[in-house]
Amino acid sequence: MMCKRNIQPVGVDAEKANCRIVFYNVENLFDYSDDPETNDKDFLPDGKMRWTQAIYEKKQQNIAKVIKALGTNENQLPELIALSEIENRRVLEDLIEKMNPSKSYKIVHRDSPDERGIDVALLYDSNKIEVLSSDFHTVELKGDHTREILEAKVKIGGEPIHLFVNHWSSNFPSKKESEYKRLAAANVLNNAVDKIQAKDKDAKIVIVGDFNDQPSDKSITQVLAADKVGVASAELYNLSSPWQNSPNNGTVYLSFKKTWLTIDQIMVSPALVDQHKGWQTTPQQAHIFNEDWLTYERDGKKIPSRYISSKGKVYGGYSDHFPIYLDLVK
Numbered sequence: 001m002m003c004k005r006n007i008q009p010v011g012v013d014a015e016k017a018n019c020r021i022v023f024y025n026v027e028n029l030f031d032y033s034d035d036p037e038t039n040d041k042d043f044l045p046d047g048k049m050r051w052t053q054a055i056y057e058k059k060q061q062n063i064a065k066v067i068k069a070l071g072t073n074e075n076q077l078p079e080l081i082a083l084s085e086i087e088n089r090r091v092l093e094d095l096i097e098k099m100n101p102s103k104s105y106k107i108v109h110r111d112s113p114d115e116r117g118i119d120v121a122l123l124y125d126s127n128k129i130e131v132l133s134s135d136f137h138t139v140e141l142k143g144d145h146t147r148e149i150l151e152a153k154v155k156i157g158g159e160p161i162h163l164f165v166n167h168w169s170s171n172f173p174s175k176k177e178s179e180y181k182r183l184a185a186a187n188v189l190n191n192a193v194d195k196i197q198a199k200d201k202d203a204k205i206v207i208v209g210d211f212n213d214q215p216s217d218k219s220i221t222q223v224l225a226a227d228k229v230g231v232a233s234a235e236l237y238n239l240s241s242p243w244q245n246s247p248n249n250g251t252v253y254l255s256f257k258k259t260w261l262t263i264d265q266i267m268v269s270p271a272l273v274d275q276h277k278g279w280q281t282t283p284q285q286a287h288i289f290n291e292d293w294l295t296y297e298r299d300g301k302k303i304p305s306r307y308i309s310s311k312g313k314v315y316g317g318y319s320d321h322f323p324i325y326l327d328l329v330k
Contacts, residue, residue, distance in 0.1 A: 019128075019156050019279070019328040020078040022070050023208035023264060025167070026063050027306060027319035028118075029095075030087040032056045038117025040087065049312045059307050060091070062318050064098035070289055070325055077105070078325065079156070081123040082208050084147070084167035092121055108134045108152050113145040120150045120165045120209070130155040137192055139185045141169075146181065149189055157330060159204070159278050162196055164189060166209025168219075182213050186223035193224075193236070197269070204279055205269035206326065207236065214262050215241040226267045229283050237273055239286035239326065240265035251288055251322045253303035260301075264288075266326050278330065285327040294318055 030043035032051050043051040071077045077100060086092060089109055096105045108131060109121035124131065132155055136148040150165040166189065169181035189207070196203045213219045215238050220226050227234035228241045243249055243262045250260025266286045273282060295302035296317070305317030 018072075018330065019080070020070070020072050020325055021080045021082065021163070021206055021208065021266075021328070022067070022078040022323055022325045023082040023084075023165070023210075023266070024063075024066065024323035025084045025210045025264060025319060025321040027085055027321060028308075029059065029063065029083075029085060029091050030056070031090050031094075035088070035117055037111075038087075039115050040117055043087075049308060055308070055314060058316070060094055060098050062307060062316075064095060066289075066294065066318055066323060067095075067099050069291070070323060072327075077125065079125050079128050080154070080163065081105075082120070082150075082163070082165040083123070084120045084165070084210050085118045086121050087117050087119070092123065096123065106131075108150065110136055110148075112136075112148045113138065114147050115145055118147065118167075120147055120167050122150060122152055122163070122165055124152075124154065128156065132160065137188050139168075139181075139188050141181055141184060144169075144181070146185070149185065149192070151192055156279065156328075161279060161328075162203055162205040164192070164205070164207045164209070166207065166211060168209070168212045170212050179218070182211065182217075182219045183223060186219035190223055193269075202271045202275065203269060204272050205236075206272070207267040208265070208324070208326070210264050210321065212263050215244045215265060220265075224267070229273055234270075236267045237270060237283075238265060238267045239281075239283045240267070240324070242283065243288060248301060249288065251304075251324060252320060253298070253301065255298060255303075258299050264321055264324050266324060268326075272328070279328045280330075281326060281328050285329075287325055287327075289323045289325060294322065 042048040045052045092107050104127045105123045106126045112119045132153045134152045146169050147167045152163045168185040225235035226238040229237045250262045251264035252261045296305045304320050306320040307317050308314050
């Protein structure tokens with residue numbers, strides 16, 4: 001990646017945030033119709049999850065409730081909503097119907113090569129955001145397929161921002177055995193960022209996603225060279241790094257290990273923190289949205305309340321991930 005100046009961040013007032021970027025792994029937002037091109041058999045009315053229209057509709061209502069709550073005030077939704085674990089365009093259209101019936105929100109999406117048919121996507125308020133271009137970067141894996149990395153160049157308030165949406169491969173069958181997949185994704189992302197910065201060293205870039213790696217893992221620290229603000233060697237600022245150091249904080253909770261993971265993360269190019277003009281942010285503007293109503297108590301901790309178990313028991317929650325968000329100000 002391109003070298004950067006080591007400049008102290010500009011102070012940002014949270015009260016003046018005027019662009020919010022959300023990322024949310026919505027955990028298996030499938031429709032209830034069979035797609036012969038993908039392995040979605042569990043999420044059918046006669047499948048393992050007994051995924052009926054009623055169950056689907058309630059899941060959609062719950063996700064819409066979360067997104068509405070993530071707005072900067074009671075009547076304003078987040079301007080940019082990045083999502084993972086969505087099956088197709090239909091579920092996005094249905095979600096927009098529930099969260100924004102006026103349909104000012106538009107979609108950036110395409111079906112990925114993932115065997116289960118789950119994708120990443122971006123919803124944006126077309127009254128405030130202009131999408132200048134979009135691309136989908138394929139992560140080539142030997143004998144396997146995974147989600148693509150979505151890249152969108154958007155214009156907000158007259159200024160361009162590059163946004164990347166990620167959902168890297170899981171830790172199955174183990175973190176060590178699957179690491180090469182996440183390293184491959186990191187290299188694809190790194191190359192895309194390099195290409196942008198080769199044209200504009202001060203490009204403003206936001207990277208969000210479920211990386212299935214933590215801020216201290218090799219894919220993040222070595223391939224992307226992402227670290228905390230103020231670390232001289234950082235080529236990206238990982239605004240989520242401080243979350244990993246908290247024993248009672250994270251975006252996902254592993255019950256069998258009784259531990260939190262920070263696998264949903266926000267990274268930005270130094271230009272968004274170091275520059276004194278245009279859009280800017282600070283580490284204090286990156287948040288985990290973990291309101292009490294999104295949780296249930298386990299092991300003495302308030303953890304994400306999921307909608308349905310892996311065995312098809314409906315709990316009625318939301319997702320096994322907490323959403324995260326970043327505020328930008330001018």
